[in-house]
Amino acid sequence: MTRDEILGKVRGVLVEALAADEEEVTPQASLVRDLGAESIDFLDIVFKLEQAFGIKIGQGELFPEGVAQDPRYVQSGKVTAEGIAAMKARLPHVDFTAFEKDPQVSRVAEVFTVDTVVRFIEKKVSK
Amino acid sequence: MWIDRVVELVPRQRLVAVKNVSLAEEHLHDHFAPDRARGLAAVPVMPASLILEGMAQAAGILVGHAEGFKHKVILAKIGRAEIEHDAGPGMTLRYTAKIERIDDQGAATRGTIELLDHARPVTGYVTIGSVEMMFSHLDNNMGMAGGPEFPAHNFVFGDGFKTLLRMSGVAFPE
Numbered sequence: 326m327t328r329d330e331i332l333g334k335v336r337g338v339l340v341e342a343l344a345a346d347e348e349e350v351t352p353q354a355s356l357v358r359d360l361g362a363e364s365i366d367f368l369d370i371v372f373k374l375e376q377a378f379g380i381k382i383g384q385g386e387l388f389p390e391g392v393a394q395d396p397r398y399v400q401s402g403k404v405t406a407e408g409i410a411a412m413k414a415r416l417p418h419v420d421f422t423a424f425e426k427d428p429q430v431s432r433v434a435e436v437f438t439v440d441t442v443v444r445f446i447e448k449k450v451s452k
Numbered sequence: 453m454w455i456d457r458v459v460e461l462v463p464r465q466r467l468v469a470v471k472n473v474s475l476a477e478e479h480l481h482d483h484f485a486p487d488r489a490r491g492l493a494a495v496p497v498m499p500a501s502l503i504l505e506g507m508a509q510a511a512g513i514l515v516g517h518a519e520g521f522k523h524k525v526i527l528a529k530i531g532r533a534e535i536e537h538d539a540g541p542g543m544t545l546r547y548t549a550k551i552e553r554i555d556d557q558g559a560a561t562r563g564t565i566e567l568l569d570h571a572r573p574v575t576g577y578v579t580i581g582s583v584e585m586m587f588s589h590l591d592n593n594m595g596m597a598g599g600p601e602f603p604a605h606n607f608v609f610g611d612g613f614k615t616l617l618r619m620s621g622v623a624f625p626e
Contacts, residue, residue, distance in 0.1 A: 341531070342531070364593060365528035365529050365558075365588055365593070366529070368557050368588065368593065369529060369531065369560070369586050372553050372560045372586075375553070376553075384556055384557060
């Protein structure tokens with residue numbers, strides 16, 4: 326499956342899950358900031374991606390989990406270096422470069438772009 | 453409660469529930485009340501929002517039952533809902549909810565709504581709508597950035613649900 330084919334299917338999933346316009350769903354669009362995703366939407370997106378691509382996505386595999394609740398990973402509202410390292414290890418498809426400059430835990434969901442999802446699916450279907 | 457009885461339950465797969473619409477229900481007198489100024493007679497029909505609540509209760513029980521009612525099952529999202537016909541007094545709504553996917557975090561369900569008009573029994577149940585819903589297992593979805601804390605006890609499945617389940621012959625673990 327080519328990257329464009331994956332993007333096309335991911336776009337279809339996001340249009341349906343987030344009631345977004347197709348032209349809004351660009352590779353750089355942030356799911357939260359640009360497409361208005363809320364927490365439950367992430368679960369919906371995972372379910373719909375599984376159906377669209379015929380894959381199984383484990384809990385915490387695509388989007389992070391347990392970071393905000395772990396005192397080792399969050400101090401004074403910011404994700405610690407240890408927390409960022411843990412997320413990087415768990416989520417190799419995510420680019421944390423911009424987040425690392427101002428790692429406020431309330432903004433962690435913003436690192437997820439359409440491209441993040443495409444990269445994740447690319448790795449998943451190539452296995 | 454917005455369903456009267458669970459009539460079929462296949463654990464983790466499907467649940468069928470019925471709701472009899474009655475003129476004894478107060479809200480039907482307001483929905484819609486007569487508008488004498490405009491010469492309009494009353495039109496007592498079940499509000500679509502409450503039909504959706506009926507489906508949410510049916511699907512929510514199915515999702516809750518799947519894990520022995522240990523999770524706080526919260527309706528988190530209605531992905532799509534179509535209702536094409538009014539339900540009035542003397543009619544029966546039948547909700548069929550199916551689990552499409554379930555895991556620790558929640559469940560996706562798909563349901564159909566049928567209507568039986570007792571004045572036209574030959575017609576039988578007619579499909580009048582479909583609904584896609586997402587349910588969250590609340591304690592497992594506190595969000596990536598954390599969220600509010602909720603009481604430890606399962607406040608979702610309260611006395612109303614327990615009575616309904618008991619009267620429908622569905623065991624509720626104490």
